[in-house]
Amino acid sequence: MTAICWLGTALLLFVIGALLSLLLNRNEGLAIKLSGVFSLLGGVAGVLCALPVLLSGATVTAEYAGPFAAFAHLTLRLDLLAAFMVLVISILTVVCAIYSFAYLEEYRGKGAWAMGFFMNLFIASMVALVAVDNAFYFIVLFEAMSLSSYFLVISEQDDEAVSAGLLYFLIAHAGSVLIMLAFFLMYRHAGSLDFAAFRAADMPVGEASAVFLLAFFGFGAKAGMLPLHGWLPRAHPAAPSHASAMMSGVMVKIGVFGIIKVGIDLLGATEAWWGMVVLAFGAVSSVLGVLYALAEHDIKRLLAYHTVENIGIILMGVGAGMIGMATHHPLLALLGLLGGLYHLINHALFKGLLFLGAGAVIYRTHTKNMEIMGGLGKLMPRTAMAFLIGCMAISALPPLNGFVSEWFTYQSLFTMSKEGGDIGLQLAGPIAIVMLAITGALAAMCFVKVYGICFCGAPRSEQVERATEVPASMTIAMWLLALLCIVLGVGAAQVAPLITQIAAELSGQTATSMATAATVFPGDVTQTSLNTPLLFIMLLALPLLPLLLFSFTGKNNRLNFIQRGTPWACGYGYEQRMSLTAGSFAQPLKVLFAPLYRMRKTLDPAPAFHRSLDVTTDAAARVEPVWDDRIVMPVVGGVQRLSRVVQLIQYGDFRVYCLYVVAALVVLLLVTMA
Amino acid sequence: MMTQSSFVVTLLAGLLQAVLLMAVSPLFSGVSRVIRAKMHSRQGPGVLQEYRDIFKLLTRQEVAPSCSGNIYRVMPFVLIGTMLAVGATLPLVSQAAPIAAGADLITVVYMFAIFRFFFSLAGLDSGSTFAGIGASRELTLGILVEPILMLSLLVVALIVGSTNIGNISSSFAAEHWNAPTATAMALIACAFAVFIEMGKIPFDVAEAEQELQEGPLAEYSGSGLALVKWGLSLKQVVVAGLFLAIFVPFGKAADIGLVSIVVGTVAFLLKLLLIFVIASVIENTLARGRFLLTGRVTWLGFGIAVLAFVFYLTGL
Incomplete structure (x- = not known):
């Protein structure tokens, strides 16, 4: 079967899963x-669709007339980026479907069937969204999502929700x-809603910039x-x-995908x-987000x-890649996009x-409040182990996947600082590197807090x-994802070339080798290198040395x-x-970074949105x-006055x-006589 | 590319180097203790006291609080293992890094993060209040140090044009001091960060049980405590070694001959001794600062690192 099939x-x-779930609302x-089985199968089909494209590196396209052929053809285009996104969505879909079998039992009687329906539609619209090559369908699917x-x-269904x-x-x-405005501006130039026409359109810089910003x-x-x-x-x-996992793992990536699509692919x-x-x-998102x-x-x-x-970290890589493309620095473009896209899939996983x-x-536990958790490591050991791997991956600890992608992002920023043509780039690189370093340290602290407070020590409530x-x-x-986190870290040398292909296609050049x-x-291997399998083996093997020491000293009388x-x-x-x-764990930071926390209140658009709604x-x-006073009431008054006059007679x-x-x-008689 | 056998040889050399670091690390902690005692006008323990402490503790039973879990148990091993892994990769004795694929600045900085991650997590796992606060402070300090360390190392990496410590080391050893002022400033900033990472006053008191660095250890006892103490000594040596590997290339073996390796090893140990003496003297002339004001002090270090970067940009 072909990828399109x-x-x-x-x-x-x-769609079948969604409809079945809708029909079975009684059962x-x-x-x-x-709905779980169908989204599981759909996810597997999605992986099968994406892998051949990614491995062969050949773009697949298909065009159908579709119901709106008058102005928009249903064009499908599975380029490497789209196939990559389909892969990311599909992997998480499979995992979430497996998870939902047991998890949704909790929601029985609270509309689990509706969740099955919306979840499947949600996934379908995302998979279709990344594959379509037409602005009209793109917007429709974006809205559906x-x-x-x-x-x-x-x-x-509660107030908060x-x-x-x-x-x-x-x-x-x-x-x-x-987004619609951006597409409309491009449509005016291209004269068609097809992305192919958008790509070919030669827009003046000012208008292209407006489109990009929108x-x-x-x-x-x-x-x-x-x-x-x-x-x-x-x-x-x-x-x-499981919906949060899909939204956070995949849906927000559609936003990043859109930025790459418009900024790099179309413009x-x-x-x-x-x-x-x-x-x-x-850079700002990454530091403030973790803080x-x-x-x-x-x-x-x-x-x-x-x-x-993490969206911030991904955008740092993408930004470096875009700078590399604009300044005709192929290595920077490749490294930046590689770092960004690698972190995209990694973030989806962890x-x-x-x-x-x-x-x-x-x-x-039926609570989201960490303050009353604790000691879950002993009560839920398998969950705790998987969660710990996730915490280590997101804190970018080597040799897990989060570290590899941040390493590439660091390398792209380093390349930018070293070889950036003008002083602006030479300044921006180190600033971004320092911010990424602070983000890394803060993330480690945050996940020590999460794991330490929830899973370590003793339970804090009954x-x-x-x-x-x-x-x-x-x-x-959970263990499937945990294993993938390890595989994408240790197997970096196998994964990086595939993502480099995507970066190369996006930036319109041939891929440079990034791995042996x-x-x-x-x-350039003489510049620096990273051997994750070796690190992995060393980190597993070297703790054996103190273990040997431990077992051979005083084993007789200890x-x-x-x-x-x-x-x-204290007695x-x-x-x-x-x-x-x-709360007390993060207290020192609240003192040290007090201004940044105050800034949050002014930066958060939610109150502004509520105010504007008010x-x-x-x-x-x-x-x-x-409206009443000026139009309705005068009419009513006139009618009333008229009727009063009529009353007189x-x-x-x-x-x-x-x-x-x-x-x-x-x-x-008088009239006729006259 | 290197052949299979030379890869194995360098790997073994790296591991040997790591074991050497581990073997000598209590000695350097002992030196610190002797210097402190002398500056306090005390008799003090001998240089080998740390070894005696560790071996005595190793034969003692380990008692943990009933609420502690697996993380508490594995932490000492992870601690030593991580530091051995870093120690194996750094070019300490020779100009080239024994395991080049691990001796990357970014990798090394994040390896230290593994240490910090598990060290603090074990503090929380013990359920003790003091250990928990110690864990929180340890991580906060990490957040303050990381930008200084990263920026100062970045300046050096930019001067040499590579983030690989092996490349930086050989380049500095060869001759290139392209931007001497920037390098010197980066050296000061990096020394500042290394000083904090070694757990010294005014940021920390490594010997005090309720303080930052030993805070997470409040509940450790017996053989577990012995391993953690050893791990902390090892970390001090490795951090000092990172500084030496980058900034002080003198005396390192340029080739892999037996004589030059021996000379390199001796030179390394002497340099390490010098670092520990200087750090101890500075430490004992300072007063302990309030923790929440640490942020103001570390701005100084960050400022120096920024200056180093500015000097680099101007090509000085």
Whole structure:
């Protein structure tokens, strides 16, 4: 089967899954199973669609007339970037489908069938979105994606979820308006809604810049980059965890995909300052995103802020790549895009894993509040292990996948600092590197907090004490992602060339070699290199040395390790409440970075959105009486006055009416005589 | 590219170097203790006291709080393992890095992050209040140090044109001091960061149980404590070694002859001794600062690193 066939199969399976789930609203158990099975199969078909394209490196296109042939042909184009996105979406779909079998039992009687319906539609619209090559279909699918995810956000149906959903809806649509404007500007030049025509159109620089900025902010709102991130920390926690994993792992990447699509694919990244804008927004998003994450106590909100951070890191890579394209520096373009795209798939994997892990914890403890968790490492060991791998990956600890992609991003920024033509680039590179370094250190602190507070020590509440390991389908799903995190880190030398191909296609050049059998390097092996398998083996093997030491010294007279008693508390009786909380853990940072935390209140657009909503309703309330006063009331008044005049001649006495008849006859006679 | 056998040889050389670091690290902690005692006008312990402490503790039973978990148990091994991995890659004795594919500035900085990650996590895992606060402070300090370390190392990397420590080391050893002022400033900034990473006053007191660096250890005892203490000594030596590998190339073996390796090793140990003496003297002349004000002090280090970068841009 060809890639396009597999794509069609995948979409068909998702739609069937959605419809079956809708039809089976009376039988939720079956709805959960069938929608899960179909999205699982659809995901597998998606992987089968993407892999041949990625491995062969050949773009596949197809064109159908479609129902709107008058102005928009249904053009499909699976280039390497689209295939890569299909792969990312499909992998997470498979995992989330496996997870949902057990997880959705929690939502039985709370509309699990509707979740199955919207989830499948959501996935289908994303898969189709990345493959279409026409602005009209792109917008329609983009809206379908936003709408179906909106219904997933409000699935809890409480006040918080509905309000979060409304905010999400508003920001998502503000974004789509900007995107539509961008496409409209390009349509005016190209005369067609096909992306192929957009690519060929030769736009003047000013207009191209306007298109780029519109698309950047439009897609940036969907990606959750600062300062358009307000919806993200509210919408992700409200959605069910497997939907959060899809939204955070994949949907926000559609925003990044859009920026790459318009900025690089359609417009060709001709201006260096576009890349600078992307880089700057990325750097600020990454630092502030993680800083705000540290202040959170709600585990899912915290993870949502980390999405803001990681989108920032991805955008830093993409920005460096765009600068490289504009300044005709092929190596910089390749390295930047490689770092960005590598981090894109990595973030999908580890953030998906972390959201699924958080979902598993919530499934058993029924709370999102980290302050009352603790000790889950012993109660849910398999979940804890997988979650720990996710924490290490997102903290960019070698040799896991998060580190490899950040390493490439560092290398691209280093190349930019070293070989950037003008002083602006030479300055921007180191600033971005320092910000990335701060982000790394903050992320490590944040995930020590998450893992340490939730999984380490002793339980802080009774409901957490009773937690047990989650069902197998959920642990299998998490472990699949955890293994992928390790594979994409240790197997960097096998993965990097594939992503380099994509970067090369995007930047319109031939790929430079970035890897040998085991090591990856930034274009030139003599410059520097990274051997992740070796690091992996060393990190596994070298702890054996102290272990040997430990087992050979004093083994005859040393008593065995025991666990007994409570921690030391200065001689007082230890109480569980004495152990550190999530809030006190991050306290030093709140003091050290106080100005940045204050800035959040002014930067967050959510209050502004609410204010503008208030202003709009106020204005509407004021406009409404105006409408009444000026048009409706005068008409009503006139009618009333008229009727009062008419009343004057109505007495209710039939003799007067007879007189009127006679008078009328006389008048008529006079008229005819005249 | 190197052949299979030479790869194995360099790998073994790197591991040998790591084991050497581990073997000598308690000695250097001992030197610090002796210097401190002398500056306090105390009799103090002998240079070998650390070895005695560690070996005595290794024979003792380990008792952990009942709420502690797996992370608490594996932390000492991860700690030593990570530092051995870093120690194996750095070009300490020779000009070229023994394991070139690991001796990248960014990789090394993130390897230190593994150390910090597990060290702090174990503090939280013990359930102790003091260990938890120690963990929080350890990580906060890491956030303050990382930008200084990264920027100062970046300046050196930009001067040489590579982020590989082996390349930087050979380039500095060969002759190129293209931007002497920038290099000197980067050296000062990096020394500042290394000083903090070694766990010294005014940022830390490595011996005090409730302080940052040993805070997460509040609950460790017996053989576990012995390994963690060893790991901390090893980290001090490795951090100092990173500084030496980059900025002080004198005396390093240029080839792989037996004589030059021996000379290189001796030179390295002498340089290390010098670093520890200087660090101890500075430490004991300073007063302990308030933790929440640390941020103001580290701005100084960051400022120096920025100056180094500015000097690099102007080509000085």
